[in-house]
Amino acid sequence: MEKFIIYQAFTRLFGNKNNTNKPSGTIRENGCGKFNDFTSEAFNGIKELGTTHIWYTGIIEHASKTGYPEFGIQASPAEIVKGQAGSPYAIRDYYDVCPDLAENIPERMKEFENLVQRTHEAGLKVIIDFVPNHVSRGYKSDSKPESVFCFGEHDNQSDAFNPNNNFYYIPGQLLRLPNIPDAYQPDVYSEFPAKVTGNDCFSANPGDHDWYETVKLNYGVDYLNGHTKHFSPIPNTWYKMLEVLTFWASKEIDGFRCDMAEMVPVEFWEWVIPEIKSRFPSVIFIAEVYNPQLYREYINKGKFDYLYDKVGLYDTLKGVLQGRQSATDITKCWQDIDDIKQHMLNFLENHDEQRIASDFFIKDPFTIIPALVISTCLNPGPYMHYFAQELGETAADAEGFSGFDGRTTIFDYWGVKSQQNWMNNGKFDGGQLTDEQKRLRQLYVDILNFARTEKCVSEGMFYGLQWANKDNPEYDNDKIYSFLRYTTEEVLIFICNFSDEIKVVNLEIPEDAKEMSGLKGLCHCKGEKISFNFGSTDIEFAQKRFLRINHEVEAKDVLIYRIRK
Structure with missing residues (x-):
């Protein structure tokens, strides 16, 4: 996949x-x-x-x-x-x-x-x-199919909530927008009764930080009366x-x-x-x-x-x-x-x-x-x-x-x-x-x-190594994060350095991680050391190095070891 x-x-x-x-x-x-x-x-x-x-x-x-x-x-x-x-x-x-x-x-x-x-x-x-x-406030579709009615076209605006309405209303109140002190000025947007604002602001006076340019749609939930759901009929x-x-x-x-x-x-x-x-x-x-x-x-x-x-x-x-x-x-x-x-x-x-x-x-x-x-x-x-x-x-x-x-x-x-x-x-x-x-x-x-x-990333299994190194004196838990991803064919070991300094990491890989990933029992295998800043090189691993792998990881960088089984 x-x-x-x-x-x-x-x-x-x-x-x-x-x-x-x-x-x-x-x-x-x-x-x-x-x-x-x-x-x-x-x-x-x-x-x-x-x-x-x-x-x-x-x-x-x-x-x-x-x-x-x-x-x-x-x-x-x-x-x-x-x-x-x-x-x-x-x-x-x-x-x-x-x-x-x-x-x-x-x-x-x-x-x-x-x-x-x-x-x-x-x-x-x-x-x-x-x-x-x-x-948007003032929503009106001029491109809709003829068979489709516009949002709010048949709403009963005297009801604060009606499951058949498309909008919520604040009956009897004029909308007062935050950038218009006097909503009665001529030639400005007017809305009566006020509709509820898109971020669930049930007030006719939305503030500067509200989504005052939008109107909330009504999906049949009566928010002011216990969030009662009216889903039947749809x-x-x-x-x-x-x-x-x-x-x-x-x-x-x-x-x-x-x-x-x-x-x-x-x-x-x-x-x-x-x-x-x-x-x-x-x-x-x-x-x-x-x-x-x-x-x-x-x-x-x-x-x-x-x-x-x-x-x-x-x-x-x-x-x-x-x-x-x-x-x-x-x-x-x-x-x-x-x-x-x-x-x-x-x-x-x-x-x-x-x-x-x-x-x-x-x-x-x-x-x-x-x-x-x-x-x-x-x-x-x-x-x-x-x-x-x-x-x-x-x-x-x-x-x-x-x-x-x-x-x-x-x-x-x-x-x-x-x-x-x-x-x-x-x-x-x-x-x-x-x-x-x-x-x-x-x-x-x-x-x-x-x-x-990488198949290991899209389809492989995951094993987090942080817990296994929590008491490791040669591993900075605050700045280093490490994990495995693996398939039946190979293993990727990720060592991520968030520090501003080069870190020498003596990584511990526990026995169950070796067992689950298939590393256990490998005597010698070829691998690849990948650094996105410094390219990659082929390497060879011996079994004794799977328990502790000594790394120097550049500041704000990642080392990835690819181990082919």
Whole structure:
């Protein structure tokens, strides 16, 4: 079974060649990437990273301050748009694509369909967002099939909760947005009665940090009365979302990344995912779920193929890299999800998280090697990579709405400098990369392809060595993490050094590890010593060295021993 490597491309930013970068600039000032930026050259560069799937982020039409009135597309009211371009998670039409991404706006859906076809011809699979929990304020679809009714079209707005409504309401109260002190001003967005905000803010006065640009969808849960569930008969919202998923699955996409899936009742997923897979059996579903107590429910009952491992491995690796946690804490990460490890998706960057090379994370992108190897090789589940991560993107700009926070903006139009260096005006040959960026990219190429192609990683068994070295005076438990992955043919021994110093490690491999992995009884065998910074060399092992292997591991590096049986 091949390990998935998912490349997340923030579509609006990926191919943008404009380097004006005016804070809060318009699309005409700062430019915007297009579907057509994904050329054969771009795909070749993406595939060099071992990529198997591309997650095109921000495809579906969302609220924006940019309008195209000549094509019947009006700008959203400014009061309910964050930034100039708007959040891709404030959907304003589930049945259309973002017009910003098209060269020929009337043909925008055809351009997206061509993108799907080009991606498949390049040997890659397509993932897009499904945003089930909320929509933009003022949602109105002008592209839906005639047989489909719009969300909220038949709601009884006098009911705070009604299982037949698509939205929740705050009867008798006018919405007061945080950026409009007087909601009665003319020519501003008005909403009466106020709808409940997307992050479960049951107030007519959402704050600056609420998702005030969105409205929560009603799946039949009465949140203000004991979270009572009204799932029989099936709520109207469920059927509408089945229609949305069917619409996009019919475009021959290969998977959905489901935004904030845990804010939607698991019973909906239990119903809708089998419905979709009965017609599109190869489509995968990835859940953004942050509560570890819900992991098994959303896999076993909700039928998700993969879940984010954010609160576990990502947060722990970040803590270890920043010196706030011990490497030994990684053990709990795999122990907590050992029975569902094949369903857990790992990452070190995405659109929600700070860039590794930012001032807010670890600054030096080369120090990521031990975390990257662990994130890609600790378990057989997918690994997700964010565009320009391999280039050491620093996100050192205050682009607009989100400000200077170490994240690449999802709200504004912008040119990502490191990405533009790699794009080299559309050649996608890295022609403008610095020597350091080239070296970093090659490290990612080597590590991601290693993780994807190694049978020990995708199909092999795992054995953690940390416990066996807890009392070892020649092993720094806070800075070193080690483990085995093995098949019937070979064993990989990983020694990961998070320290700023070279570490001499006298690793103990216990008897049961040798027994389980097949090392026991081997008198002599050939092996390979792999260092991503310093290449690899062939070595020969004798049986006595399996109990204690003496290593010198470079700072912020990993040694991998491949032992062939």
